[in-house]
Amino acid sequence: xxxxxxxxxxxxxxxxxxxxxxxxxxxxxxxxxxxxxxxxxxxxxxxxxxxxxxxxxxxxxxxxxxxxxxxxxxxxxxxxxxxxxxxxxxxxxxxxxxxxxxxxxxxxxxxxxxxxxxxxxxxxxxxxxxxxxxxxxxxxxxxxxxxxxxxxxxxxxxxxxxxxxxxxxxxxxxxxxxxxxxxxxxxxxxxxxxxxxx
Numbered sequence: 001x002x003x004x005x006x007x008x009x010x011x012x013x014x015x016x017x018x019x020x021x022x023x024x025x026x027x028x029x030x031x032x033x034x035x036x037x038x039x040x041x042x043x044x045x046x047x048x049x050x051x052x053x054x055x056x057x058x059x060x061x062x063x064x065x066x067x068x069x070x071x072x073x074x075x076x077x078x079x080x081x082x083x084x085x086x087x088x089x090x091x092x093x094x095x096x097x098x099x100x101x102x103x104x105x106x107x108x109x110x111x112x113x114x115x116x117x118x119x120x121x122x123x124x125x126x127x128x129x130x131x132x133x134x135x136x137x138x139x140x141x142x143x144x145x146x147x148x149x150x151x152x153x154x155x156x157x158x159x160x161x162x163x164x165x166x167x168x169x170x171x172x173x174x175x176x177x178x179x180x181x182x183x184x185x186x187x188x189x190x191x192x193x194x195x196x197x198x
Contacts, residue, residue, distance in 0.1 A: 020058040023191035025069065026150065027051055030189045032071055036161075037180030039172060046078035046087075048101070055191055057138055057151075062116060063108045069187075071101040091168040098126045106130070118155065124164040133157045133187075141193065149193040156186050 033047045053069035074095040076087050088095045105120035111134070118133040133155040141151050160181050161167075170178040 019060040020056050020064065022194040023055045023057060023151070024194055025051060025053040025055075026190040026192050031187070032069075033186045033188070035184040035186075036182070039178055040176040040180065044078055044083075046076060046084075048072065048075045049077055050075035053103075053189075055189075057191075062137060063110065065105075065108055067103070067105045067118065067120075069103045073099055073101050092166055093125060098124075103131075122159070122164075124159075125166055127164040129159075129163055131157050131159060138191070151191050151193075153189045153191070154186070155189070156184070158182055158184050 027050065030051060031047050031049075032051050033045065035043050035045045038044045048071045050072035051069060053067065055067040056065055058064040073093045074088055076084055076093065076095075078084055078087070087093055090097075100123075102123045103120050105118050107119040109117045109119075111117045114137045116135045116137055118135050119130060120133070121128050122131045134157065135153060135155045138153045139151045141149050143149050161183050162181055168179070172178060
């Protein structure tokens, strides 16, 4: 058998996961944002400013992709220091005891053109529950001016904070409560390819 034919057979025998690429979250250009109703009349928006994570993306079969992310719970910011201190307290996140919010994917399913459902385990306030992220499929790779290979993705979901033991609230005199139970989450990710130079 000719050497060139042998190389061709080896190439054909390489498993599908060989097409996967490894990425790290670019924390400077990524964000984890949330929105919750205040007094049932307005929406308070905030974000966590410190996050990290990794992703393995298989462009031949995105269903084989995986993602893990970690957020520093104490980095919460709603543009009001007193409110942020309360959110870090035992009434809410209790960041002295539960320093990290984590997500680890367990399944990826196609949900339409360029859209995916990413199921995974979310650990928040010491409680782990399965959640499903609605994800716009990763953009194509682009090289930044410094030679880094990057791509982006957007994930959204809604959780009930009481499912994670975040029960604090105040009843309003006119009826209703001070803080809504439903939390809308949006994660904007910029990913940097780790093996781009290989």
